[in-house]
Amino acid sequence: MEVKIGVQHAPREIVLESGQSAEEVERAVNDALAGKAQLLSLTDDKGRKVLVPSDRLAYVEIGESATRRVGFGAL
Template sequence: MEIKIGVQQATRELTLESGDTAEAVEKLVNEALSGGQVLVLTDIKGRRVLVPSDRLAYVEIGGGVSGQVGFRS
């Protein structure tokens, strides 16, 4: 599943592929926001992304589209 994270004062968003469900990611985001903690997500390669919750602009949780190559009409 593809996750896009917007960070305040940053020109680019963070994008990662996660093996977690949308519900699990949403729970982690809500916990980080309610507790003023750091949002910690792990991608499918085992890399961890840490974002302070007070710097989150948005989190987009989507299905992701893998394997697309070429032009679409």
């Protein structure tokens, strides 16, 4: 699952591949925005944790992982 996180006052977004389901990511975002948690905490496929202060969240985009194409084929 690909997750893109926009952070206020940051020029780039955070992009990570997560093994968590869309519902788990959405629940973590809702908890952070509702004030239940001060940090949005997500874990990527390699086991690294990404922590973002909940008051700095601009947006979170949850989507399926895109398959990467290799080669010179017609699109």
